[in-house]
Amino acid sequence: xxxxxxxxxxxxxxxxxxxxxxxxxxxxxxxxxxxxxxxxxxxxxxxxxxxxxxxxxxxxxxxxxxxxxxxxxxxxxxxxxxxxxxxxxxxxxxxxxxxxxxxxxxxxxxxxxxxxxxxxxxxxxxxxxxxxxxxxxxxxxxxxxxxxxxxxxxxxxxxxxxxxxxxxxxxxxxxxxxxxxxxxxxxxxxxxxxxxxxxxxxxxxxxxxxxxxxxxxxxxxxxxxxxxxxxxxxxxxxxx
Numbered sequence: 001x002x003x004x005x006x007x008x009x010x011x012x013x014x015x016x017x018x019x020x021x022x023x024x025x026x027x028x029x030x031x032x033x034x035x036x037x038x039x040x041x042x043x044x045x046x047x048x049x050x051x052x053x054x055x056x057x058x059x060x061x062x063x064x065x066x067x068x069x070x071x072x073x074x075x076x077x078x079x080x081x082x083x084x085x086x087x088x089x090x091x092x093x094x095x096x097x098x099x100x101x102x103x104x105x106x107x108x109x110x111x112x113x114x115x116x117x118x119x120x121x122x123x124x125x126x127x128x129x130x131x132x133x134x135x136x137x138x139x140x141x142x143x144x145x146x147x148x149x150x151x152x153x154x155x156x157x158x159x160x161x162x163x164x165x166x167x168x169x170x171x172x173x174x175x176x177x178x179x180x181x182x183x184x185x186x187x188x189x190x191x192x193x194x195x196x197x198x199x200x201x202x203x204x205x206x207x208x209x210x211x212x213x214x215x216x217x218x219x220x221x222x223x224x225x226x227x228x229x230x231x232x233x234x235x236x237x238x239x240x
Contacts (some may be wrong), residue, residue, distance in 0.1 A: 001026070001074050007032035010074070012153045014154030016050075016065040018073050021058045030057035031134050035091075040080045041197045048073075054210045055135045091133070096178070098127070098169050098216045099193035099224035105168040107188040125149050126190060131176060133208050143179035143208035148174045152207045167192045167233055169216065170211060180206075182196025194227035200206035 001010045002009055008023035020037065024030035038054050041061070048067040053060040063073055075162060100123045106124040115122070131145035138144075148171055156172045161184060164170070168179045170187035180197035193216075197207045208214060219227070228232075 004078050017062050020062045034059050093213045094216050096193050097189045097219040098193050102192040104165050105189040105192045111188050126216050129214050130215045132213045133210050141206040144175050146175045148176050156186040169193050193231050194231050
């Protein structure tokens, strides 16, 4: 299969899957190309399409092998009208509050030691940027957000934690994220967000989807506790 447009490569993934890889000067450009393609595909409502799984610089299409094969899927993608692949649907923007330095999610000093920044500089830099959700995975509602300011780039922890609290805001490499539920994790923690990212009781919907943008707003402990009560977030060792 010959690449086309902003697609630099395609790989067959089993009998019912096809993975497309985007070209671009950097990760943001590649991800933008993927979002454009995903938007174009969504506009067609292909009856044979079972699932679309976007990632950083690729997207996997799962199709009904009883209706089409890889060649038919490839031809359908190449035949997308130019107007359907020139712009992606605009994602939602989320402004999420963060209690930076919350006791159970506070690696600020460790990050300061690695980066040479003060804790206040870390908070300022992290909360001054707008991040794009490149992909959602690892756990339901876990959105990989980027790209982080290079000044805050830190490697993953050599010894991951066995338990990271729900709502923990974290950084690793050039990415930031919020842990939607309690889980193991190897990212450095900056604070806590009281807004739930995933609630199984609400139809298993996630707050942040690929293509959305996110910014963070610093809040104090009392504001966090009020919001945590409002959203029903249980904070171990806290009031909520």
